[in-house]
Amino acid sequence: MSAPLVKGWCPGAFRPMMSGDGLVVRVRPPLGEVSATQAAGLADLAERHGSGVIEATARANLQLRGVSESAYPALIQDLRALGLLGDADSEARRNLVLDPFRAPKTDQIARGFLDGLSRTEFSALPGKFGFVVDPGTPRRLAGISGDIRIESSAEGMILRADGCATGRLLGDTDEAIALGLNLARWFLTSGGVGADGRGRMARHLDGGTALPDALSGDVDPSPAAPEPQPGRQGHGVCVAAAFGQFTSGALRALSETGGPIRVTPYRMLYLPAVTDLPDHPDLILDPQDxxxxxxxxxxxxxxxxxxxxxxxxxxxxxxxxxxxxxxxxxxxxxxxxxxxxxxxxxxxxxxxxxxxxxxxxxxxxxxxxxxxxxxxxxxxx
The missing domain is CATH 3.30.413.10 (Sulfite Reductase Hemoprotein, domain 1)
Structure with a gap:
């Protein structure tokens, strides 16, 4: 048997992947969140251009399946009209996973990373190279893959390179942004990217390359939280669907709540401002399902x-x-x-x-x- 083909990149909006049922077009919502209007629009586009299903991925993205090559140009225009696409270069680098139950500083750090990553100096980062922004206590994203991690600790925020058990203590959000981008620069300049364009932080460190003192530390991250389940979470509600596949009807029902919808890396959606649980037969709200x-x-x-x-x-x-x-x-x-x-x-x-x-x-x-x-x-x- 031949090994599975590892492409070294994930499908995006401007770089769709051909699958057995047509093109897979992945949308990376800015800050991992869509508005009610955008959610309703995605439901319409899934029906008009694809199979009618919107998948929540393990990287906290949304993707449409079953898109024909002839329908693809119109889909891109429609996604841009919804405000879900920038230019092709910046979209490819929007590889951040944010704690969906987050505090305001999470958004501040993520915006700083997105601004910094738009610079051409980061254009060589591999397609799967990602950032995790998880500064709350306890850590919600401990089990989620990411090469550069902003996390909480008993002493405050830390910067931690994937593959290291401990991290460097940070003073504030500005320092988190600056040092996180410095860590990405070090990865590039220290040979983290192979001749094939691939590379991951943990593999780079496992190969014997040592982090510089300015980007390493001995602070343990805070304990990990249990993986969230469907149902009420804080002031909002998590909703799931079988195998992370939300039908267009289910997504439209969620959009009718009127509030924003955050995409989680647990293949669920989180509605942070909902008091009444949405009702639709394709939605899973029972954690015991x-x-x-x-x-x-x-x-x-x-x-x-x-x-x-x-x-x-x-x-x-x-x-x-x-x-x-x-x-x-x-x-x-x-x-x-x-x-x-x-x-x-x-x-x-x-x-x-x-x-x-x-x-x-x-x-x-x-x-x-x-x-x-x-x-x-x-x-x-």
Whole structure:
């Protein structure tokens, strides 16, 4: 079996990715938030130009699937009219994940990063290189991938390079912005980007390159918060959908609440100013819903790298997942839908499934080549 094709970049609005069901067009909302008007507009565009589904991704973005090449130019014009696109260069660098339950300083830091990253000196940053802005206590984004991290600690905000257990104490938001951008400069000038244009901070440090003293420290980040669940969160509400796929009707219903909608990296949406829970059959508001215990990617035939169907199997397995556990059905070893640890992971390979327990899709399986019918027997044993 050939390894899954790792492209080194994620689909964007100006760089869509061809999949088995058409183009995947990813929208990176500024500061991870859309207005009610923009949400309603995205619902319309999903119906007009795509499959009618809007996916929330693990990078806190939204993406439209099933877009034909002929419809793509009109979609770009419509997204620009909604105020969701800048120029192609700045859009590609808008790779920030923000705490969706955030304090005002989170937005201030994110805006500073976006302004800085618009400079040409950062144009060589790899497509998957990202920033995490998580200065609240406890940390909400501890399990979310990011190369440069602004986090909380018992002593205050810290800057932490991914791959380092500790970080440098920061004085204020201005210093967070300045040193975060300095860390990105150091990554570029110290050889963090390979000849193929790829590179990640943790891999760079693992290779033996040491951080300069000005960008490192010995302050531990604050404890991690449990992953949020659907339902009330603070003054707002989190809403989920099966496998992170929001139908156009569901997104339109959320837009009718009138408030802003934040995209979370948990493949949920957060409405920070809602008091009445939205009501729509495609929305999941119960944290105990069985579909919340299983993750699944698009699978075949929607994804050309997958050799197995995933979501029908995931729906069938959902009722078997013990409470408190998370299972993952992945079409290939890349694990795009849930690139994290799961209690049980089924990984598609040559039309069958490999079984990984207590690991990630790229870990060594304990069983190989299981058919869908053999999976039930294996799980029960």
């Amino acid at each position: 069985a579909l919340r215990r299983v993750q699944a990617c698009t699978g075949a035939p929607g994804c050309p790298q997958a050799t197995v169907q995933t979501r029908d199997l995931a729906r069938r397995l959902a009722l078997s997942v013990p409470e408190g556990q998370c299972w993952h059905v992945s079409g290939c070893a890349k694990g795009c839908a849930y690139p994290r640890f799961a209690d049980l992971t089924l990984v598609g390979r040559d039309g069958a499934f490999d079984l990984v327990k207590q690991g990630t899709p790229w870990d060594d399986p304990i069983r190989r080549g299981l058919s869908p019918l053999e999976i039930d027997t294996e799980i029960r044993s």
